Amino acid sequence: MSTQNGKEATQTKKSLKQDVYEQPDFYAIDDLLTEEHKLIRSAIRDFVKRDISPYIEDWAQRAHFPYEIVKKFGDIGAFGPTVPTEYGGGGLDYISYGIIMQEIERGDSGMRSTASVQGSLVMYPIYKFGSEAQRKKYLPKLASGEWLGCFGLTEPDHGSNPSGMVTNFKDMGDHYLLNGAKMWISNSPRADVAVVWAKDESGRIHGLIVERGMEGFSTPETHGKWSLRASATGELVFDNVKVPKENLLPGKSGLGAPMMCLDSARYGIAWGAIGAAMDCYESARRYAAERVQFGKPIASFQLVQKKLAEMLTEITKAQLLNWRLGVLMNEGKASTPQISLAKRNNVHVALEIAREARQIHGGMGITGEYPMMRHMMNLESVVTYEGTHDIHLLILGNNITGIPAFS
Ligand code: TGC
Numbered sequence: 001m002s003t004q005n006g007k008e009a010t011q012t013k014k015s016l017k018q019d020v021y022e023q024p025d026f027y028a029i030d031d032l033l034t035e036e037h038k039l040i041r042s043a044i045r046d047f048v049k050r051d052i053s054p055y056i057e058d059w060a061q062r063a064h065f066p067y068e069i070v071k072k073f074g075d076i077g078a079f080g081p082t083v084p085t086e087y088g089g090g091g092l093d094y095i096s097y098g099i100i101m102q103e104i105e106r107g108d109s110g111m112r113s114t115a116s117v118q119g120s121l122v123m124y125p126i127y128k129f130g131s132e133a134q135r136k137k138y139l140p141k142l143a144s145g146e147w148l149g150c151f152g153l154t155e156p157d158h159g160s161n162p163s164g165m166v167t168n169f170k171d172m173g174d175h176y177l178l179n180g181a182k183m184w185i186s187n188s189p190r191a192d193v194a195v196v197w198a199k200d201e202s203g204r205i206h207g208l209i210v211e212r213g214m215e216g217f218s219t220p221e222t223h224g225k226w227s228l229r230a231s232a233t234g235e236l237v238f239d240n241v242k243v244p245k246e247n248l249l250p251g252k253s254g255l256g257a258p259m260m261c262l263d264s265a266r267y268g269i270a271w272g273a274i275g276a277a278m279d280c281y282e283s284a285r286r287y288a289a290e291r292v293q294f295g296k297p298i299a300s301f302q303l304v305q306k307k308l309a310e311m312l313t314e315i316t317k318a319q320l321l322n323w324r325l326g327v328l329m330n331e332g333k334a335s336t337p338q339i340s341l342a343k344r345n346n347v348h349v350a351l352e353i354a355r356e357a358r359q360i361h362g363g364m365g366i367t368g369e370y371p372m373m374r375h376m377m378n379l380e381s382v383v384t385y386e387g388t389h390d391i392h393l394l395i396l397g398n399n400i401t402g403i404p405a406f407s
């Protein structure tokens, strides 16, 4: 009996060790998830292993955006998971959304960009601020991946300071006339629709839905990126574009409208970045066990163990942060500074983990045989977009002191 118990205990210890270290869940956060969350995670994890991981290195090396992934994301339910099912969304909670972003970014941040822009930055504003006709026209096609969308806020001269934007539209009676340009826009070169933020004649910001094919609207691609190479990035150029009046988002105006979209997307990034960190950590842990130097696996050296222990510590803290933030999002209680803290912290630790994991791989770490360099380069964009590392610090500083230090 006792031998049997001993055997069971050894087996449990062994499987626990595999679970907690291979898919790091050191504080048993799985116990806080529902069966539905776990099913969603395993479906997306299998999808990423089958449809992204085997090809991503090649796509990134060739700077190729695999457009066919758009339909596949639609089929697996990666677009608009929190949008109600009547509009084609998943009708899921925010923890499910976070898990989906985490698993996709475990594959690649650029792939997660495609999904989070579509869900949080295109479908969310159309659902939240759109008319019923706009919801019915666009959301089902965006959810299924029939259409790809993009979000135009940043301009060549207005990045961290979007309220200074100069893109504008004039009321021409039966239509609006849109002029200006947006820069650094994820998905833009292949997008069918763009949610564009522009000022009216009084200087108030509104969202407009611009469709590919409208005269005067073009989407030149940005080349030469060292980061997010499997994601298509480009500009949005508006040269006297006639936008039908029914394409204005009627539900909210002012900078607060795009900022609400960013709250949702930044939340997804907090989860996503930890997916990339987990991928780096797992690769480093395996490599350290296999690579022999001085007659021993490098995992036996204290300095390597320090790196692994610190990676696991930061991943675990970030996972707990994500879970709690997800609960607050579900309750409608998450504040912008809380989201900033998680986005800022998690992307920062993911970048550090990618660098440390790369070091553990020695020279091999710079090759495409391992994922760290790709994750590291991707995360250099992630730490900049959706509000830079320092802008999120200032959002927190403002919240702590009541004094905005932006200008
Ligand atoms: P500020 O004076 O603070 O606010 C102006 C108005 O906006 C309201 N507001 C919000 N409302 C709701 N939710 C929020 N989260 C809000 N944040 C601000 C605010 O109440 C105010 O309203 P009102 O009625 O009083 O006028 O604005 P500011 O001009 O001082 O700027 C503040 C700052 C710097 C924090 C902000 O603008 C900022 O976050 N800058 C960073 C810009 C940014 O994140 N851009 C992201 C572009 S999209 C992108 O990167 C997509 S990448 C996607 C991918 O590939 O995954």
Ligand code: FAD
Binding pocket: 117, 150, 151, 152, 153, 154, 156, 158, 159, 160, 161, 183, 184, 185, 186, 187, 228, 233, 381, 384, 385, 386, 387, 388, 389, 390, 391, 394, 405, 406, 407
């Ligand atoms: P700047 O605002 O010029 O900042 C430069 C530096 O100055 C940063 O370090 C910044 O922190 C610092 N700085 C600026 N202001 C202050 C201040 N007040 N105090 C202290 N430091 C300050 N935008 C979209 O609208 N849609 C997209 O889909 C999109 N996708 C992107 C994809 C990629 C690959 C990249 C790289 C960017 C994308 N962006 C997108 C743009 C992104 O949001 C901006 O790059 C970001 O907001 C920073 O703006 P900027 O690049 O103009 O930098």
